[in-house]
Amino acid sequence: MEGSAPRRTRIQQEKRELILEAALEVFSANGFRGSTIDQIAEAAGMSKPNLLYYFRRKEDIHETLMQRLLDTWLAPLRELDDIGDPMTELRSYIRRKLEMARDFPRESRLFANEILQGAPRIMPMLEGELKTLVDEKAAVIKGWMRAGKIARTDPWHLIFSIWATTQHYADFDVQVRAVLGADRGGDGRFEDAARFLEQLFLDGLKPKG
Amino acid sequence: MEGSAPRRTRIQQEKRELILEAALEVFSANGFRGSTIDQIAEAAGMSKPNLLYYFRRKEDIHETLMQRLLDTWLAPLRELDDIGDPMTELRSYIRRKLEMARDFPRESRLFANEILQGAPRIMPMLEGELKTLVDEKAAVIKGWMRAGKIARTDPWHLIFSIWATTQHYADFDVQVRAVLGADRGGDGRFEDAARFLEQLFLDGLKPKG
């Protein structure tokens, strides 16, 4: 489907980019149904009919946004390789995911919103591309367990726990800030989180000795 | 504010309960702005004007729902005591939270939705009641660390990680199911999760020996 690549003028490329940036801001803050075309148009600095000249329907914006998101969002997991030291590999995967939560919180929230609503628009991708990728990486992790490089557990739930703990700092940011308060909730909270998660996934909570 | 307790007839009590149950279903699936009074009314088996006789505004339903939610939602953390063995206390806190994700996924999603949107309606509670409770329990945990009962880490981030990992199974349920597939995504996934989380929080991933 979708035929050949649609030729786009310079203005079209620029304006579409502008709209997608504005839509990311609005959608991630209000969800799909909670966002209006007017809001996006205003955030993009143009009129509603003008925006609709570049994207015919509200859904088209969301769809385009979602397609782009998924590629970058799964990049860290794709990088998880069999070549390095297992424990180091996992540690840097966690670090990369936490950095994404810090640097792209809007993308994380957009994704969370979609999943929360039952993933109506990306269900096929979850069952297809995503499942395949996770199964593949789970196999790699299982290999490490068999080789005695890391403790034996469920690789799938391990991946879930990494997703959950890292994305929490983007998706539940307001709660994290509120609980930590003005002093501890500042810029340092991601470093604190990184240190904590490293210890958790490495040694757990059992006291040494 | 809110004066004395509003007397309610038997019918009022029943119908309000019915509406709140229906609203929980609808709100948790579609978010606040994504839900319509008509949907809630239909789910509650009554007409829209009839529903509006019991709750004057859509927001009133949401507010009532949210107030009730918060009490039950924080109950597990409130139970975290200084009396038992620290490691056992933490383990049963994790278990209770996971059970809540299993038994009350709609409540979890309602809460997640609210936080994702920036917690506009419960911000004071987060900075007040919630922060106080967490700080209090963080102090308890710190005591355990000082006593050498559990490893030294950041108690706040420890609590966050427990929230994140357990609620993940409610909020991201569709994703979890999609990735695990038909066989592994069935009823057993919560027991698998429980086993995994126990090991993670106890020993981490470092191989034994």
Added chain:
DNA sequence: CAAATTTTTGACCGATTGGACAAACGTTAG
């Protein structure tokens, strides 16, 4: 430049939504 094409805008439309209201209908207490 001028014609062709692309971009922008204001005005408009039908559908949906939250909510108001008065009238009809039930229920209950005296």
Added chain:
DNA sequence: CTAACGTTTGTCCAATCGGTCAAAAATTTG
């Protein structure tokens, strides 16, 4: 039974929403 009160419904309204359209303005092309 009946009057008072509580409940339910049909109808209606103003606001908002996603989206259309034709015409004006700007840009590109020859």
